[in-house]
Amino acid sequence: MARILILDDNIYFARLIASQLTRLGYAVRVMEAGEELLDLLRAERYDLLIMELLLQGQDGLTLLQTLSCSPFSYLRVLIVSHRTSYVDQQRVAEYDADFLSKPVDLYELLEKVPMFLKRKSWEGRSL
Amino acid sequence: MTLNALRFIVFGVLILTSLIFLSILRLRYIANKETLQRRRAYCRMEALLLSLFDDQILAYQWALRIHAHELTYLQEFLLPYLECLKGESFDKLVAVAYHSGLVKRLLQEGRSPIAWRQAKAVYFLGLIREPQVLPLLKPGLSSGNMFWFYPSVIALARNDLRNLPQVLEALKHRSDWTEHLGVSIFAELGEEVCPVLLATLAQEETSPKIVRLAFAVMAHFGYLGSESLLNETILTSKDRELRIRALRAWSQLKLGYFEGLDLALQDPDWEIRVAAVTALGSSGTEDQTALAHPLLRDSDWWVRLRAAETMLKLCKREELYTILDDPLEDLYAQDMLRYVLTREGGATCVIPVFDVL
Structure with a gap:
């Protein structure tokens, strides 16, 4: 069973995705803030991180950079964000993460999750 | 007489205090009741939402469970x-x-004399692209209050692409919007907004800020149809900000080399040279390396940095090492190239020049 972590300060949206993914058989956990992300990853192993770039009091891109330089770079990342500028998308692509812009179709997102889980991880990539 | 008056005052104070105390209790009771009702309603709606997305119920079945x-x-x-x-x-x-009748109620609230209520209603109706919201937008569009103005503009923009000239007109008279907000207003309209935007720019005289916004929107969507307009702006515009934005959009769209880039690379303004050399890096080929090379010796640090980054993208590594080894090459140019190579991770191949240090 794949384990998925959702990091989004829009708790309504995060909980909706979490409930739908749980129904599909994934083990899902929701986080509202990114400060304790690394601590959580040290304690538990996850296969996919679904995160927003616009987090309160924290820049998602900085968090992504921290993550890519950490021992948890094996984690596959899917960005689902309102921040949709070309520059942001390019930077997300640099970290080998996938990008979906909000507003997003829930059913489309649920269909794509298994595909994102199968994608090659960061492991072995020089950053 | 004095004692009676004193008794009367004490009695009055007691009554007043008890009345205030009762009012506080009543207000607390109302607030608690409201919180409790809200919590219950939210819990029920969350359960209904999950059932709706699981296809266990239909929208009208949820609506039937909502009280007025x-x-x-x-x-x-x-x-x-x-x-x-x-x-x-x-x-x-x-x-x-x-x-559930929410739309009907919001259409009534859209005519409310209370501005915040009207703004909330207009924002919601705009979000769901309700066509009946259009007649309600007029006061918001002429309002100086940004919390009323922007929901109205967003509602207008989302409703129909044909409203685009009115959106641009509304934005033209405001100065408190940023490019990012402008792009986000147009972003949800989809790529179809780009040709309409282009046609509107060709027909009407607009402010330079609007034109800059149009460039940003077209770059955001990767709209290649804007090539001729960008080309013309880079070549002929006298507005430096506009030229810089056009060059940035050119860079984002990866439109390839054209003679305008060559002219911009020699511009006396350093910001234009930076934008031009960056555009060359993102859209040029190896043949255009010679154009970036002179800018390695530029007087401005940023221009040298972007020129070095461009050469790193376009050239083979061997050519860069040749520049580093050339004793006749400018020392600032070599220094910048060395810095970029070090940052990129190719430092192990570069022998440090101790003379410079």
């Missing part, structure tokens, strides 16, 4: 979902809003 006094909660509850979702999931929630 809960419509405010429904509006608050639906809003964050409507902002995040599109497609089939969005349509289901919009159907709930229609079947």
Whole structure:
């Protein structure tokens, strides 16, 4: 069973995705803030991180950079964000993460999750 | 007489205190009741939302379970979902809003004399692209209050692409919007907004800020049809900001080399040279390396940095090492090239020049 972590300060949206993914058989956990992300990853192993770039009091891109330089770079990342500028998308692509812009179709997102889980991880990539 | 007066005052104070105490208790009771009602309504709506997305119930079946006094909660509850979702999931929630009578109520609130209530109603109706919202937008569009103005502009923009000239007209008279906000207003209209925007720019005389916004929107969508307009702006415009934005858009769109880039590379303004050499890096080929090379010796640090980055993208490494080894090459140019190579990770191949240090 794949384990998925959702990091989004829009708790309504995060909980909706979490409930739908749980129904599909994934083990899902929701986080509202990114400060304790690394601590959580040290304690538990996850296969996919679904995160927003616009987090309160924290820049998602900085968090992504921290993550890519950490021992948890094996984690596959899917960005689902309102921040949709070309520059942001390019930077997300640099970290080998996938990008979906909000507003997003829930059913489309649920269909794509298994595909994102199968994608090659960061492991072995020089950053 | 004095004692009676004293008794009367004490009695009055006691009554007043008890009245105040009772009022506080009453207010607390109302607030608690409101919180409790809201919590219950939210719990029920969350369960209904999950059932709706699991296809266990239809939108009208959810709507039937919503009481008239809960419509405010429904509006608050639906809003964050409507902002995040599109497609089939969005349509289901919009159907709930229609079947429950929320849309009908918001259309009435859109005529409310209270500005914040009207703004909230207009924002919600704009979000779901309700066509009947259009007649309600006029006061918001002429309002100086940004919390009323921008929901109205967003509602106008989302409603129909044909409203684009009015949106541009409204934005033209405001100065408190940023490019990012402008792009986000147009972003949800989809790529179709680009040709309409282009046609509007060709027909009407607009402010330079609007033109800059149009460039940013076209770059955002990667719209290649804007090539001739960008080309013309880079070549002929006298507005430096506009030329810089056009060069940035050119860079984002990866439109390739043209003679305008060559001219911009020799411009006396350093910011234009930076934008031009960056555009060359993102859209040029190896043949154009010779154009970036002179800028390695530029007097400005940023120009040298972007020129070095461009050469790193376009050239083979061997050519860069040749420049580093050339004793006749400018020392500042070599230094910048060395810095970029070090940052990129190729430092192990570069022998440090101790003379410079």
